[in-house]
Amino acid sequence: MALGWRGQYLRYKEYFLNVVVLYKQRRDLKMFLEVILSLITITIFGLFALKPTALTIISLVKEVNEKEKTISLLDQKIANLDTASSLYSENSGVIPLVDLAVPNQPQPEIFVGQIQAVASKNAVQVLGVSVGEIILLGKDDQAKKKEAGLKPLSTGSKEMTVSISISGNYQGIISTARDLENLRRPIKIDAFGINTTTSESGNIIVAIISGRLPFIQ
């Protein structure tokens, strides 16, 4: 007895020969010959001629459609750039003010100068100004800020922390705080404390303002 593929071969050869014999014997089966051949031909042509052609055409049409979409997006971007350019030209006079408000560098020296000017205007004494650590390159330590319970100022902005200590009368302190809030360079005041101490010379009011100033690089 044949084993393995030989056995299978013999078995299927027998079936195939029987089919041929059956086909030869029965005349009605011959009627389906055309149908079978047609189906085989259609399948072969479909697989080897029509399918690759259709696939090529479909991929080309897809490519063209995608490029048309990209071009329309580029057109829109060009139009937007034109609008931006005309807006920029129209407002070119005030753009330096925006750069002053949110500078590209922390510029603590300018801010300290502004504090002194505000304090002198409101007749209060600046006891001290301290500027915190500034990240000049790289990302801000968000974890540290979270620990301190501080929300980030705005997306994409860096910040300079400052703490200002002033002394004077109540009206002067409030006016100084107001002026600081309304400076061209915006400040986010995180904490503001006013404390009164009594000494031999009378009441001394000291205020401590802690805040953050944005800058963008």
Added chain:
Amino acid sequence: MATKKKLINLLPQEEFEASTLGRLLRWAMTSFRYIVIITEMVVMGAFLSRFWLDAQNSDLNDQLQIKTAQIKAQSDFEKSFRTLQAKLQIFKDLSKEKKPSDTIAKIVAKVPGEVSLQSISFQETSAQIKGVAGSEMGIAQFISNLNADAAFKDISLGQLNSSENNPSLTVFNIKLLIK
């Protein structure tokens, strides 16, 4: 009445047509021919449409190159405009923030005559007030005044002691949340 039985035989009568070779030849001349013609038409149609599609594709490539170059030429301006937009957004966000000086001024405006404040500390959403009062009525009045303002909520009196320097005065500590 005897009926005549009609016999219908669809199988071809001629010997060659009935043979396998005859059938094959007949199929090759009819169905196979049509299948080949239709397939060729489709393939030719696709072949011809490729010319048109390729030309269109090439035009689009040229347009893409031109427009990309246009945008690249303005990349510096785009960068500075985006930075400007970011700066304006930062300014806008900060302008919306609460101003502590207003809150402190509001608190101070509600202090009755017999109460004087020793310290006020303000944080983003809360404030703490420490003061001295000649009587408890003054403190109650102060709390009532604060309660009347919609800007403050959850006002709590945390501490109430006699002053160490002057026992006739009462030291108090108020905590409140800012809306």
